[in-house]
Amino acid sequence: MKHLDVAAIKDGSVIDHIDSKSTLKVAEILNIQNEEQVVLVGVNLTSKLLGKKGIIKIEGKIIDQKEVNKIALIAPNATVNIIEDYEVVKKFHIVVPEIIEGVVKCFNPNCISNYNNVKTRQHVVSKNPIKLQCHFCERIMSAKDIVLI
C-alpha cells in the first residue's frame, strides 16, 4: 500500500505540487482558518518535479475558479484534484489566465483602480516568472509586488 505523507481525505479538494515556500500563501488564499472540516497542510515533501513541494487537502470543499486564478499567481505549477469517496474524480493543472480581474491590487498607489471602487484588471504579460501589467496605469508587477484583494 502506498505510504502517504499527508493523510487522505474522503471528499473535497487537494492542491498538489505547490512550490513548497508558497504553501502557506496558498493556504491563506483558501482561507483555511475559517474551514470547519479537516484541513491538512504538508510542506517540504519530496517531489520529482519541484524537489520540495507543498500540498493542501481540504475536506468538504470544492475550490472555485476565482480561487484557482489566485493560486495560479502564487503557485503556477500546482495541480488541483477533486476527491469523492477517496477517489480522484477530476484533476486539472492550474492555468494562469490571460486577464486577472478583481483579484490583485495594483501596486501603484496613484492608479485609478485604487480609487472610485474600480474593479482591478491586469494583463498577464509573462506566466513564468509571473508578470502582470495593470490595464489602467500600465505599470508591470512581478511576484514580489503582488498583493491579493
Place this chain on the structure above:
Amino acid sequence: MVSFKQRNIISIRHFNKEELLYILDLASRMDHMDHTDMLKGKVLASLFFEPSTRTRLSFESAMKRLGGMVIGFAEPGGTSTAKGESLSDSAKIIEGYCDIIVLRHYLEGSAQLAADVVKIPVINAGDGANQHPTQTFLDLYTIQKTKGTLEGITIGFLGDLKYGRTVHSLAYALAYFGAEMYFISPPSLRLPADFLETLKDRKVKCHENESLMGISKRLDVIYCTRIQKERFADPIEFEKVRGIYRLSKTMLEEFGIKDGLKVLHPLPRVDEMDDSLDATDFAVYFHQARNGIPIRKALLAAVLGAVE
C-alpha cells in the same frame, strides 16, 4: 490599412510604427492647412482635472481650426467631481453632450477607465505620471522635422525620469526607430525599473547616468524635463532635487556637443533650462510647442473620421 476612426488615444503602447508615422504624415499635411470645416457640427469635451496651458489650449485651437466646437472645464472645482462624483459617472454623463472627450487627470489609468465606460473616443491628455500620447506625437514630429529622420538617433533624457510621463511615452515610441537612450537623473528620479526593463526587452540600448558630462557629445537630441513639484508627496524630497540641473549654453559649450544637436522640452520650464539657450540653433522647444496644433488637428480629424 491604418485607420484611427473612433479609436481611443490612451497610450503610445497601443500604436505600432506604421500608425505613428501615419499621424506624423497627416500632421505634416495639416501644418500647411488653414481653417477648414472638416469637423463642423462636432463637439469636443475638454475635461481637465489638472492644470494645463499648452495641451488644453492647443486641443481647443485645433478643434476650432477644423470647424468644431469645444465645451468643458479647465479645473474640477466647479464640477460634480467636487461633490464626490466618480470619474466613471462623470464620463458617462458628459458622453451624451459631445462627440469626443479629451481628458487630463492626476490619477494614472484614468483615461483608460473613461474609455472603458463610454462609446465615444477618448483622448488621453495626460494621466498622472503615466502617459501623454499626444505630446509624444508632437515630440516625434518635432524630432522628425528638425533632424530629418527618426531612425537611429541618440537621445538623452534629462531631469525627472521617474514621474515624467512625456519621457515614458517618448522613450517607448522611439524604441520603434532604433534609438539609443541615455537617462540622466539624480538617483531618486531614475526611470522606474519596470519601464527600463520593458525598453531593454525591446532591445533598446539604454544607459543611466547622473550627469551630462562626457555624454553630451554623443547626443543628437536632449529631451529636458521639469522636476515636477506636484508629483512629490514629500516637499523635503522635492527640495533635495530642485534645481539640480540647469541646462545652459555655457554648460553645453563646456561639455561639448555633436553637430546638429537639438534640445526639446515639453514645457513649462522653471529653472532647469537657462534663457541663454533660447537664441541658439539647438533650441527647438518653442517650435515644439507650436507643433501641438498640426498634431492635434491630425488626431482629431483621424479619430472623428474626417480623413481616411
